[in-house]
Amino acid sequence: MIDRLVTTVRRELRSHVDPAYRQSAQRFFHEPVKILGVRTPRVRKIAAKCYLGFSRKAKKKEIFLISEKLLSSGIQEEQTIALAWAGRQVKRFEPRDFQTFERWAKRYLTNWASCDDFCSRVFGPFLLKYPALALRMKVWARSKNLWVRRISAVGLIVSLRRGRQLPLAFQLADLLLTDREDLVQKGYGWMLKVASNVFQKKIFAFVLARKNRMPRTALRYAIEKLPATLRRRAMVRSQNP
Numbered sequence: 369m370i371d372r373l374v375t376t377v378r379r380e381l382r383s384h385v386d387p388a389y390r391q392s393a394q395r396f397f398h399e400p401v402k403i404l405g406v407r408t409p410r411v412r413k414i415a416a417k418c419y420l421g422f423s424r425k426a427k428k429k430e431i432f433l434i435s436e437k438l439l440s441s442g443i444q445e446e447q448t449i450a451l452a453w454a455g456r457q458v459k460r461f462e463p464r465d466f467q468t469f470e471r472w473a474k475r476y477l478t479n480w481a482s483c484d485d486f487c488s489r490v491f492g493p494f495l496l497k498y499p500a501l502a503l504r505m506k507v508w509a510r511s512k513n514l515w516v517r518r519i520s521a522v523g524l525i526v527s528l529r530r531g532r533q534l535p536l537a538f539q540l541a542d543l544l545l546t547d548r549e550d551l552v553q554k555g556y557g558w559m560l561k562v563a564s565n566v567f568q569k570k571i572f573a574f575v576l577a578r579k580n581r582m583p584r585t586a587l588r589y590a591i592e593k594l595p596a597t598l599r600r601r602a603m604v605r606s607q608n609p
Contacts, residue, residue, distance in 0.1 A: 370434050373422060377438065380414045381406050381445050393444075401479050402443045415449040419456070428460045432468060439476040447482050455489030458497070466501050469494060473508075477515050480551050484522055491519065492526030499527065502536055509543040517544060518555035528563045537563055538574055545578060550585055557589025564593050572598050580605055 381404055390405025406414075431453055438450035469491055477483045495502040508520035521540050527533040537559055544556045564571040575582065575590050579602055582590075591602045 369422065369426075370430065370437065373418065373434055374437050376421075377414065377418050377446065377449055380418065381411070381449075384410050384414070397479055397481070399479050401481075402441070404443060404445050406445045408448070411445045411448050412452070415452045418449070419453055428457050431457060432465075436468075436472065436476075439472055442476070442478070444479075444481065447476070448485060451482075451485045451489045455493065458493045461494050461497055463498050463501060465494065466498075466504070473516055473519050474513060477519070479515075480518070480554075483515050483518050483555075487519055487522040487525065491523045495523055496527045496530065496532070499532065502527065502533060505536065505540055506543065509540050514549045514552055517547065517549070517552045520544070521552075521556040521559040524559055525562050528559065528566065531566045534563055534567055534570065541574070542578075545582060545586075547583075553583045553586040554589055557586035560586075560590035561592050564590070568594065572602065575602050579603075 384407075385405045386407060387405055389407055390403050393403050393405065394401065435450035435454040438446040441447075469486075473483075473486065473491070477486055495505075502524065505520040505523060508516050511517050511520075521537075521544060524533050524537050524540065528537060541556050541560055544552055547553060547556075560571055560575065571590065572594060575587065579587060587602065591599045594602070
């Protein structure tokens with residue numbers, strides 16, 4: 369069943385390739401990516417259509433196996449479908465699934481789009497369901513893999529939108545504070561920005577205390593939702609750090 373379904377997905381995707389879109393989509397990535405050139409709304413429709421054919425009888429383990437096979441191709445559209453299907457299993461998530469998700473993060477996610485899709489559809493809901501496991505993100509924040517480091521921050525966004533995990537978010541931001549990778553800076557800056565919707569004063573105080581060390585990219589992301597007066601204060605560097 370697994371091989372047959374993967375073949376069906378790939379056939380459906382390749383029947384909707386748009387070469388012009390493939391060329392334009394490459395511009396959004398600095399790193400090498402594999403893109404067929406299927407527009408995202410069409411990819412979502414293919415994901416839903418193919419999922420209906422097997423989901424009612426399939427076990428979570430089978431769906432994860434199919435998802436991993438699609439993830440392993442490295443093709444953006446196949447990874448989108450893989451993560452959409454895995455995310456549909458949220459009610460069946462168990463703590464032991466952490467090991468599966470950690471393997472996926474370390475082996476298959478190699479650009480910002482797949483990382484963020486993973487966080488919003490799969491890993492973020494998982495950490496919301498099992499908040500104690502989010503503490504492991506402090507280990508991920510020290511990883512040599514820049515994508516794992518980005519996920520350590522972006523993975524908390526689902527929880528932060530619900531007013532949870534702020535202390536851990538601050539710990540992660542401190543661990544990632546001077547990271548040299550632009551996409552990691554944007555990742556933890558985004559995390560702080562989302563938290564500012566719920567914890568405005570605390571985020572401002574956190575940023576203000578670190579504004580002289582925080583890279584400008586991260587700083588701008590973090591304060592984007594703050595009132596203009598607070599943004600101006602945060603952007604002014606102290607003369608005597």
